[in-house]
Amino acid sequence: MAATIYYENDADLSHLKGKTVAILGYGSQGHAQAQNLRDSGCNVIIGQRPGSANYDLAVSHGFEPMSIEDATKAADVINILLPDEVQGDIYRDSIEPNLKPGNVLMCSHGFNIHFGQIQPPKGIDTLLVAPKGPGHLVRSEYVKGGGVPCLIALGEGASEATKQIGLAYAKGIGGTRGGVIETSFAEETETDLFGEQVVLCGGVSELVKAGFETLVEAGYQPEMAYFECMHELKLIVDLLYEGGLSYMRYSISNTAEYGDYVSGPRIITPETKAEMKRVLNEIQCGEFARKWISENRAGAPFFKATRRREREHGVEQVGRGLRRMMTWIDEKEV
């Protein structure tokens, strides 16, 4: 069955007129969604703890950040844009006690509601509006007049009015410019976790690292390996973004296209796809969620150690120097 997709004319910003939207967490998604909503004429307040760069950023963008508690109290629509791993505790401590009947509780990833870390009380509708892209692109595409496509889902028992608020919200952040697919909390959560682990982040990172290591271990210059396996990837992905596999293959040489066909299936093999299915199963049965929640309860030792180790990978070390020479790239050293 074809997806139900909403566009600009299917959404009406007036459903947010007179309502206060609280963005809890001025991070990657929060800073983007808050500014886009405000530019779309919505009344936006920010819940952001003080003493951090994100707090200062919100102030520099003309917001007056307040506590999570106060923002929740003052709002009609509350979007929890905190890291997934802390949402459950903060919801129980600071958000739930300050919700009022008729509030709409939102999120941009269904993880905590789908896996039961957040269980809203009766009288509170839940709503998911999930951008299918990084927060910084949600802002930059909006400013350019474009928009990052979104997903929309209603929690159990949520009303048609809440759906209209969700479509207005999606329009306010630029989502209806690219299309807003109607889905469920389960489908958004499971496909987002799968996509980021197997393709977008986990899969791509391991592919780049393995390609880089293979060339360097064979004696090629690391700088060449960086250009070939990391830098040029954006150029190829841009072609995919504009015209799919066909346009990318149209644009590259016939030699590269032939190599694509004969060597690609040797890298991503039937065993790779079998492993993808095992990863999906671990997401669906909640095993991944349980591991992520317990990792954080233990202070995230594996996560922090891996982040440190990965930052020192050869592709990162050589890349920093090469990107510094490309002054047109607004380099992000984190």
Ligand SMILES: NC(=O)C1=CN([C@@H]2O[C@H](COP(=O)(O)OP(=O)(O)OC[C@H]3O[C@@H](n4cnc5c(N)ncnc54)[C@H](OP(=O)(O)O)[C@@H]3O)[C@@H](O)[C@H]2O)C=CC1
């Ligand atoms: N990143 C992305 O592109 C996407 C994210 N999402 C979803 O959006 C939601 C937000 O993710 P994202 O924007 O990446 O989050 P970020 O990590 O970028 O930002 C989190 C914000 O929460 C604040 N915060 C972190 N820990 C605490 C805490 N213990 N108490 C109070 N405030 C805290 C941070 O403030 P401080 O600066 O003080 O640490 C920061 O402002 C998640 O559900 C995520 O899955 C969905 C689609 C894409």
Ligand SMILES: CC(=O)[C@](C)(O)C(=O)O
């Ligand atoms: C950017 C995005 O869509 C991700 C990868 O799902 C995320 O940041 O969680």
Ligand SMILES: [Mg+2]
């Ligand atoms: Mg995602």
Ligand SMILES: [Mg+2]
């Ligand atoms: Mg995600």
